Amino acid sequence: MMVPAALLLLGALASVVAPRLLARADWPDREPVVALWVWQCVVAAVLLCCVLSMTLSASAAWAAVRGHVFGGAPASVVDAYAPGAGAPWAAATAVLLACGGAWTAAMLVREIVRARVRRRQSRSELLLRAPLLPGEEADSDRLVVLEGERPDAWWLPGTAPQLVITTAALRRLKGRQLDAVLAHEQGHARARHDWLLHCSAALANGFPQVPVFAAFRDEMHRLVELAADDVASRRFGRLTIALALVELNEDRGVFGPGQAPDAHVPRRVDRLLTPRDRLTTARRLRLTAAAALVPVVPVLVAFVPGLRALG
Numbered sequence: 001m002m003v004p005a006a007l008l009l010l011g012a013l014a015s016v017v018a019p020r021l022l023a024r025a026d027w028p029d030r031e032p033v034v035a036l037w038v039w040q041c042v043v044a045a046v047l048l049c050c051v052l053s054m055t056l057s058a059s060a061a062w063a064a065v066r067g068h069v070f071g072g073a074p075a076s077v078v079d080a081y082a083p084g085a086g087a088p089w090a091a092a093t094a095v096l097l098a099c100g101g102a103w104t105a106a107m108l109v110r111e112i113v114r115a116r117v118r119r120r121q122s123r124s125e126l127l128l129r130a131p132l133l134p135g136e137e138a139d140s141d142r143l144v145v146l147e148g149e150r151p152d153a154w155w156l157p158g159t160a161p162q163l164v165i166t167t168a169a170l171r172r173l174k175g176r177q178l179d180a181v182l183a184h185e186q187g188h189a190r191a192r193h194d195w196l197l198h199c200s201a202a203l204a205n206g207f208p209q210v211p212v213f214a215a216f217r218d219e220m221h222r223l224v225e226l227a228a229d230d231v232a233s234r235r236f237g238r239l240t241i242a243l244a245l246v247e248l249n250e251d252r253g254v255f256g257p258g259q260a261p262d263a264h265v266p267r268r269v270d271r272l273l274t275p276r277d278r279l280t281t282a283r284r285l286r287l288t289a290a291a292a293l294v295p296v297v298p299v300l301v302a303f304v305p306g307l308r309a310l311g
Contacts, residue, residue, distance in 0.1 A: 011049030187231030
């Protein structure tokens with residue numbers, strides 16, 4: 001039971017330390033795409049620790065599972081993972097982790113179902129307010145303009161994603177600001193940011209006491225917006241997308257005193273107007289490669305007894 005316990009300890013350590021380290025780092029705002037990748041690798045490592053611990057605990061508790069896990073392995077490797085003094089706890093650990101995995105899957109399914117219901121309702125309301133023109137297909141990729149006094153624009157994800165914008169936003173957005181907003185929302189759609197948000201929400205709602213999952217959800221919401229801002233700014237300039245953000249959110253009170261629901265918008269505008277230098281290509285590659293190695297650590301820990309037996 002030493003290896004399953006070590007994996008659980010490693011996962012717990014990562015879930016506490018990783019959010020703190022990333023919160024103290026100064027580069028995620030400068031490289032949101034790299035930060036998204038790092039967060040995904042950290043969460044994958046935590047989940048992998050649990051999966052490997054569950055597998056090894058189950059193999060220690062039940063001979064049938066052990067036969068499937070170590071089928072064809074040398075006897076020395078099987079003996080290296082043989083249950084020891086911690087065998088009575090192996091079954092309980094495996095069952096507990098399996099329940100956690102089932103709960104995670106259930107939360108993800110619930111999040112996806114709820115998202116589809118919301119999307120279906122939004123599309124129904126959209127068809128009522130903006131019916132299709134004669135000869136127009138329902139799955140055509142189009143820009144939908146709605147009558148509205150509040151300036152707003154949003155991307156409706158799905159198999160046929162659509163950009164919805166109100167007439168008040170059209171009156172406010174000047175020059176290439178509308179194109180910048182379109183590029184921003186297309187950045188969300190092309191990178192499938194909705195899936196990141198669904199997965200992070202499922203983990204955070206299913207395990208609200210796990211720090212890494214709560215931080216993962218919060219950072220996903222923030223970083224996907226920064227990444228989409230960068231997509232738009234590369235095509236139309238930082239000033240253009242910053243002014244578009246101001247025009248769309250000026251009447252919502254986000255730029256005044258107090259804590260508004262969209263308090264992140266002023267920080268996004270400041271980031272666009274006072275940009276910091278990007279990381280060098282070499283450092284971005286090093287961060288990407290280092291993050292990709294994080295999920296490898298639990299695998300190495302799980303393989304240590306077997307490698308020692310073979311050595």
